[in-house]
Amino acid sequence: MTTRVRTRVAAAVVAIVLGGALALFAATGPAVAFFSGGLFLDVRVESPATLVARGAAVDVPLEVTCNAAPNTASVSVTVTQRSGSGVAQGSGFAAVGCTGSGQQIRVRVQATSGGKTFKQGTAVATADIFGCASNFSICGNETDSQTITIQR
Numbered sequence: 001m002t003t004r005v006r007t008r009v010a011a012a013v014v015a016i017v018l019g020g021a022l023a024l025f026a027a028t029g030p031a032v033a034f035f036s037g038g039l040f041l042d043v044r045v046e047s048p049a050t051l052v053a054r055g056a057a058v059d060v061p062l063e064v065t066c067n068a069a070p071n072t073a074s075v076s077v078t079v080t081q082r083s084g085s086g087v088a089q090g091s092g093f094a095a096v097g098c099t100g101s102g103q104q105i106r107v108r109v110q111a112t113s114g115g116k117t118f119k120q121g122t123a124v125a126t127a128d129i130f131g132c133a134s135n136f137s138i139c140g141n142e143t144d145s146q147t148i149t150i151q152r
Contacts, residue, residue, distance in 0.1 A: 060109055
């Protein structure tokens with residue numbers, strides 16, 4: 001092999017090794033933060049959601065994990081769904097008690113006043129969790145967006 005080819009092969013090997021190391025440690029970052037007393041926030045949109053009051057609202061299930069202080073975090077959810085020739089949209093909010101373990105919660109998302117109502121079918125739900133560490137020196141948020149099924 002020529003020197004130029006060896007240099008390229010060596011550079012490729014170094015890049016692969018460094019990329020693998022980054023992927024290994026990046027995946028464990030939140031867990032390390034959680035167990036070392038740092039801030040940990042996680043939210044996952046789940047399906048199916050349930051229609052409420054003939055489409056005036058939807059109850060969206062979430063899995064939330066957090067260790068924010070003083071023991072609470074804020075969760076917001078938006079839902080967008082095609083409804084006939086228009087779009088049904090809405091949002092909802094909740095405070096969640098942070099236990100450090102995964103919790104199943106439901107957030108009621110009310111359809112926008114004067115807009116379309118939700119119906120059975122598919123929609124896009126986006127959830128956001130916001131919280132701060134015990135001394136409020138670190139605050140953060142995490143977001144998840146999923147296509148969900150809405151049912152009665």
